[in-house]
Amino acid sequence: MSDEAYGALRASAALWAGTSVLITDPLGQVLVQHVDYRDTCLLPGGAVDEGESPAHTAARELMEELGVAARVDRCLAVDWVSPDSVSAPAAMRFPGEILHVFDGGTWDDARIGEIRLPPSEVTAIEFVEPAQLPDLLSPLDARRALSALRARINAGGTVLLENGLPITPTALDRLGVLRTARPTYRYPWHPGPAPHNLTVTQVWAWLFAPDGRVLVLLEPHTGLAILPGGTPEKQDQGDFVATLRREAQEEAATRIGSPLLLGHVTDPAARRGYLRYAAALADVGPAQPDPATGHTYTRILAAPEQAAELFDWGPATAEQLAAVHQARRQLGLPRAARQPVTELTGSSAR
Template sequence: MPQLTDQGAIDHGAIDRAETDRAGIDPAATDGAEAGPAAPDDHERAGTWMTPEEYGASRAAVWTAAVVLVTDTDGRILVQSVDYRADRMLPGGAVDAGEAPSAAAARELREELGVEGRYPRGLAVDWIPADTPGFPPEMRFPGEILHVYDGGTWTAERIDAVRLPAQEITGIHFAEPADLPALMDAGDARRALSALRARINGPGTALLEDGRPTAPTALDRLGVLRTRRTPLHGPWHPGPVPEQLPVRDHCGWLFGPDGRVLLLIARATGAAHLPPPTAGPATGAVPLGYRRAAQGAHARTAARLTGLPPAADPAYARLLATPEQVRELSDWGPAGADELAAVHAARARLSLPVPTRTPPTELPEDGVCW
């Protein structure tokens, strides 16, 4: 960063005295002597000195905005319709002069949805370049820094409390994450999905450039949530599947030593799946429960992995994730909370720790041994 100075305020006499002191010259001996050379003009200044005016003129000017990412209990994202454009948007808007971005986020939700709240946790900060399509030339769009805040998960009661203003906001809708590119501007959809993945990853704010993370995580690299999740909303039943009920599919909650579980991600679609219970050598296997469906039961087994063989199917990436992250990547309806409680009860029986939420870790294709 250049050094700042007000050239007219420089005390050249003080500089001369300092130079005299360093040279060991008695100031009295110089009384009446010929004055030294004049101070250099501005164009002769050495180094990177700049006046405040020069420095201010050299800085980039950008707009600032703040939006809020809100989900419902099924993991769908709140988007709103407005009266001035066709595509949908996250709630939020421009940061006023002298206003903090988090304060702007709270103000915008109060004005647009009639909801009071504070949103201190940032999910993402996005740099939107000046040449982004869609801005009229006469607007002279200089680029924008956009903050995405976490609005949390809203219950049905809080959603019912939304009150729209008389103009601007014409409606709200909760959208499946994979549907955002069809509903929103392309950059807005990229930003919303990146922010949602950042929320699932855990603490920490994602830095984005035009909606794309500068340091992509496994969820970003694999494009998780870019295709619709398969809904599985049947009620949860603990224990083994009854003999008279056919098993439609059988998946495993397979724990690693840190309490996280194995998760498969289809590389072609980004879809998340629990693995089969035979995905690796395991101990302590127990029937965890099942979900009833029209075609039969979706069975679940819990076990502790002792290792993982080399990947047999290159179409899938293998990750370790917390049980909560698995649920957030799935569409399980209200009974998802019951299944999650059963998973943690099984983890405790296996004497495994409560896992810390960190970004899901992709496991090596050549396998691991614990």
């Protein structure tokens, strides 16, 4: 094949190239842009110019659209967008696209305060709960954004997508984690036991594996994440540790070591308290239906910081994580690095 023929062949298969940038605030909400040229929102980003690298494009677009200078050097996902997946006008002759989703990181109030919108195109920005993305973005854009967000939490490196969906789904993808709004418990954190004038309605625990990761349960129908634990019952006779042991067995088919009380969060309006413990996992059996719900939870191990991103606990999250790590040290366990979550599918003893 001649150079001319080979060049023509490759040109016939050419695709567009684009970028978007996933930015979150400290509450885990995602930055979306309202624009004046379409009726759905977008993540920051845009088309790759001739001779430009996708990473350079992403940084340029952040400056043009948000007025913020940022280094963009981590790619969360690369999406192959097929020609028939976009309702583009025929005259546009859309050939398909390769779109890179970059990690813009978590922006604090000071960084958010630096945002300056351009005179046209971007009319407003807002930070939204991940579960709101399908209501605000196009279906394809929402799938891609949620897949990229799960990839960031999973910490497994850049994922390959086809029309917004992972080629190799993780447990987070398979269950659609974050497609359902996270329960909001933005309550104050208090070390130690709950005072007597509070009614304790939930007892939850950070249960540690030997490598320092913690057990998280994923609800099979909604993808909601919960820590093992539950509601005190009459049979527990007011013993919250008994509640915890029973719930760990019923929900997660686990036995635990001696729990350490971390503290509690309070709902001031309802005068209710929610206890938090930490304990080492002693044994993990085969998954089984929870007698209270009939659901068989998917069990994953994740670093405590990864687990916290699956919840909406507000500013007190950092205080609770500090208590979690203090308990981890008391239990003689290592600090777990961010790494791909592990699904527990069978039984193990340590």
